[in-house]
Amino acid sequence: MKNNILNLGLTNCIKLVAVVLIAISQYAWAGDFNLPDLGTPSDSIMSPTKEKEIRDSIINQIYEYDLVMSDPIIADYIEQLGYRLAANSSNPKAPFDFFIVNNNVINASAYPGGLIVIFSGLFLKTESESELAGVVAHEIAHATGRHISRAYANIKKTMIPTILGMVGAALAAQYSDSRDAPIAIAAATSALQQQSMINFTRSNEYEADRVGISTLKKAGFNPMGMAGFFGTLLSEQPIDKKYHAPEYSRTHPLTINRVSEAKNRAQEASVSEYTESELYPFVKERIRVLTKHIEIDSINYYRKLFNDKDKADISNAELYGHALALHHANKNSEALAVLKPIETTNQTALIIAILEANIITALDWDKGSKMFASFYKMYPENPIVIEPYIQILVKNKNFKNTKKARLLARALVQLYPQNANYYQLLAVTNQNASKSIEANEALAMKQHIIHNNYRAVRILKNILKDDLDYYQRARIESKVTEFESLITAKERTREIMEEKTGRRRY
Known part of the structure; x- marks a missing residue:
């Protein structure tokens, strides 16, 4: 298949x-x-x-x-x-x-x-x-x-x-x-x-x-x-x-x-007091880094920013952004040095700790993975902990890590069954575990979540061509029946045309 x-x-x-x-x-x-x-x-x-x-x-x-x-x-x-x-x-x-x-x-x-x-x-x-x-x-x-x-x-x-x-x-x-x-x-x-x-x-x-x-x-x-x-x-x-x-x-x-x-x-409508999240400036800097097309552009942005500012005026969020940019450029020792002085609060402590764990994982995988394991014990249902934990396990493939990553990904889609990205992650972890049927089933679920049921059915029908046990076949046939009822006429026409012209995008 x-x-x-x-x-x-x-x-x-x-x-x-x-x-x-x-x-x-x-x-x-x-x-x-x-x-x-x-x-x-x-x-x-x-x-x-x-x-x-x-x-x-x-x-x-x-x-x-x-x-x-x-x-x-x-x-x-x-x-x-x-x-x-x-x-x-x-x-x-x-x-x-x-x-x-x-x-x-x-x-x-x-x-x-x-x-x-x-x-x-x-x-x-x-x-x-x-x-x-x-x-x-x-x-x-x-x-x-x-x-x-x-x-x-x-x-x-x-x-x-x-x-x-x-x-x-x-x-x-x-x-x-x-x-x-x-x-x-x-x-x-x-x-x-x-x-x-x-x-x-x-x-x-x-x-x-x-x-x-x-x-x-x-x-x-x-x-x-x-x-x-x-x-x-x-x-x-x-x-x-x-x-x-x-x-x-x-x-x-x-x-x-x-x-x-x-x-x-x-x-x-003015009010004397209002509440703003301390996460806002950190997320803003995260977006700034992740939307740069060239990693060095982010680093240069922060270097110029810091050159133009007094040290006392540099915010914790800007330091966070600089550390993230350095991490993405694989300058992890420098990133860790930039991150260390950042003052944390109850709202920002976790995202700063996750970045630190990612940086340390790049320098010492065993040490970093232990940090993620401890975070997971404290926050077993938090996606901002679980997803990066899965990602580091996927990058360091062995039997133990592959099994753990798969279990975490399955837990993630159970917690957030409408998140298409988590089904993609589940597909990767299943494939790494040589579970091709489950991998493609996860991809079909992703297509269903993003409202492309025609593709979901195609994937599931391809799975049915494989040697399945009774329970696998019954489960997949049930999904085929459910998803086929959701296919729109326009979706079917478009997908058939793409198949004929070789323009299929998946």
């Missing part, structure tokens, strides 16, 4: 085109991106079923092209922030999913079905957790206000919208020193030729500001966070229209009146 694990990589150009095609919330698309029929233009609002179909399709694409920042510390942080805000929104029972996308564009997107996507570039642009929370609260308000559903409901199904041309141009500039630049520029040109945008109305934006500020206050953040960040973006809008404003300003138009009204509302 063909091993699917070895065919998981995607080139930068494919990822780039995928970002250009799917990243911005004010657009929908059809055809190769397999979104469902949105109904007729006369529909005033989409049904929850159609919302879910679009949400599932977009989640499939952002996983398909490896756009999600799946680092457990980053993913856990944005989920906790998002859920804290959603619980204090105008519809606290509404389902939401929160992702950070690895791209330097300054934007955030809300999609039908409660899908919120934050670009890494926007995260890095914020100066406080309340500013970041302000953006997320604004997007949540668009979702709970059904602004997105109303906008999408009016798209003709024959339209093939694309993102704003300047986003493509920004991406082309981002990769202009690579061989992928021509593809990026082509994508930008295509985007410039399309005018099928979905814009939120002015009243939508004002309503999202008002509701979002209320959510910020209820969630215990500084209500001025949203207005402050919008004011920063407004101040950076060029007077000369031939220069490009930050993408968020283009998809969520900012005016002096709108920002002023947001500030007035925030002042009315």
Whole structure:
């Protein structure tokens, strides 16, 4: 049976085109991106079923092209922030999913079905957790206000919208020193030729500001966070229209009146005390390092930063980022020296300890693995501990480590059964243990989680060709029956076409 694990990589150009095609919330698309029929233009609002179909399709694409920042510390942080805000929104029972996308564009997107996507570039642009929370609260308000559903409901199904041309141009500039630049520029040109945008109305934006500020206050953040960040973006809008404003300003138009009204509302809702996580600056520096294409760029960033600052002004989070950059460049002794002086708090101690353990593991595997084992005893259900523990076990293959890694990965998917990345990790650990049936079964589960049931069924049917025992066959046949019932007509058509043309992406 063909091993699917070895065919998981995607080139930068494919990822780039995928970002250009799917990243911005004010657009929908059809055809190769397999979104469902949105109904007729006369529909005033989409049904929850159609919302879910679009949400599932977009989640499939952002996983398909490896756009999600799946680092457990980053993913856990944005989920906790998002859920804290959603619980204090105008519809606290509404389902939401929160992702950070690895791209330097300054934007955030809300999609039908409660899908919120934050670009890494926007995260890095914020100066406080309340500013970041302000953006997320604004997007949540668009979702709970059904602004997105109303906008999408009016798209003709024959339209093939694309993102704003300047986003493509920004991406082309981002990769202009690579061989992928021509593809990026082509994508930008295509985007410039399309005018099928979905814009939120002015009243939508004002309503999202008002509701979002209320959510910020209820969630215990500084209500001025949203207005402050919008004011920063407004101040950076060029007077000369031939220069490009930050993408968020283009998809969520900012005016002096709108920002002023947001500030007035925030002042009315002002609080004497608010709570921000001490993790925010550390996660921000982690994103800064993990989104650099060249490792030395991160190191040079921190060296220049420290040269321009007095030693007393260097933050613990910046030291953390520098140590992480050095670790990723395999300068582990230097990384350990940078990390040692960092002062920890109850909130930051674990992520700092995990970085230290990773660094020590690179220098002395036995010592580092013992640190991870002790962390696991203290935090047996924490993914930011379990995932890196599995990763170090996978890198040092022997019978004992392979067995332990497999057990941990199985525990991880049991704890978090809706996390696609953990099924990928389970597939790797099963393959290392020469459990090819279980490995491919895990890959099928990953495809199911990201709403690609056609592929999941293909993988499972391939497994059925093998010599299985009674229980394995019964389990897999049951999944085939379940997943086949979930395959959409458009998904089936797309996959058949890809098989015929040899364009299958897995």
